[in-house]
Amino acid sequence: MHVTRLLSSLLLLCSSAVMVARGDAGHNHDHAQIPPDQRPTNFNDPKFTQDQAHLKEHMKDEINMKERLSPEEMEFHYFRLHDTNNDTHLDGIEIMQAMAHMLPVPDLTLQEKLGKSKEQIDAIMLERQEGMMKYYEDIIDRVLRDDDVDKDGYLTYSEFARARRREEYHNARMHEEQMHKQQMQFEQFQQYQAMQAQNQQGNKGAVNNNVQNPPNPNMQNMQQQQQFQQFQQFQQQQQNQQQGQAHGQGKGQGQGQQQQQQQQQQYKQ
Numbered sequence: 001m002h003v004t005r006l007l008s009s010l011l012l013l014c015s016s017a018v019m020v021a022r023g024d025a026g027h028n029h030d031h032a033q034i035p036p037d038q039r040p041t042n043f044n045d046p047k048f049t050q051d052q053a054h055l056k057e058h059m060k061d062e063i064n065m066k067e068r069l070s071p072e073e074m075e076f077h078y079f080r081l082h083d084t085n086n087d088t089h090l091d092g093i094e095i096m097q098a099m100a101h102m103l104p105v106p107d108l109t110l111q112e113k114l115g116k117s118k119e120q121i122d123a124i125m126l127e128r129q130e131g132m133m134k135y136y137e138d139i140i141d142r143v144l145r146d147d148d149v150d151k152d153g154y155l156t157y158s159e160f161a162r163a164r165r166r167e168e169y170h171n172a173r174m175h176e177e178q179m180h181k182q183q184m185q186f187e188q189f190q191q192y193q194a195m196q197a198q199n200q201q202g203n204k205g206a207v208n209n210n211v212q213n214p215p216n217p218n219m220q221n222m223q224q225q226q227q228f229q230q231f232q233q234f235q236q237q238q239q240n241q242q243q244g245q246a247h248g249q250g251k252g253q254g255q256g257q258q259q260q261q262q263q264q265q266q267y268k269q
Contacts, residue, residue: 039103039135043095043143043155044164046071048102049078075164079157089154092140099139105132 040047055077056063063069063077082098083090090098105128113121147163148155 041139041142042146042163042167043098043139044075044147044160044167048098049164050074051078054102055081072161075161076157079160089156090160091154092144095140095143095155096136099136100132103132103135105129 050071052069052074055069055074056065058081059077069077079090082094082101084094084097105125108121108124108128112124116124143155143163144153147159149159149162
């Protein structure tokens with residue numbers, strides 16, 4: 001671990017020395033502001049290889065500033081830019097220099113320095129430098145593992161170009177899968193909307209049916225009248241029955257009195 005960190009420190013020092021010799025010291029790129037979770041994970045990322053403004057800035061004496069470069073041309077000049085000894089190969093130090101140049105250790109902002117002592121600021125910067133060292137190491141390991149086809153410890157331009165084509169194919173597949181997934185989600189959403197529309201239409205139809213055929217007040221009144229008439233008829237029947245019973249009782253009483261009178265007359269005789 002200590003040997004690896006020492007090597008990383010030496011590489012960063014070499015990178016800084018080369019940048020000073022080339023006049024790149026103090027040169028800042030927008031890449032330095034990339035959040036950690038969005039940083040490129042490989043050396044041949046298009047954010048680096050196809051940064052035309054950056055290439056023209058550093059190779060203005062070799063590149064026609066008026067013409068727009070193709071992706072392949074930008075990749076070729078990107079490789080040449082970081083081949084510092086012009087041997088058509090990139091070694092670990094040159095890759096480290098390229099990464100440190102494109103993504104330097106970000107400085108602390110005024111807000112981050114606010115209220116902190118010099119020792120605290122130095123500690124934060126040391127931690128940040130160690131984090132960037134680990135990031136550079138991972139990039140170099142990935143390049144030598146995945147892109148160095150002949151495993152000689154160097155990256156040739158053909159190996160670099162091959163890695164770019166592999167990366168483009170992978171990105172195209174990922175984009176295609178993402179578009180397919182989005183299309184499926186969109187179709188499912190359309191089906192959901194159609195079902196919701198049908199349900200709303202059904203509910204609206206039920207409401208419209210009630211609105212179009214509201215209860216008729218006249219019909220309600222007729223039903224109430226019929227019920228009232230039936231109740232009156234029932235009452236009348238009850239009254240008739242009661243009257244009939246009363247009449248029957250009165251008739252029975254009259255007949256009984258006549259029988260008693262007849263019996264009395266017979267008894268007198």
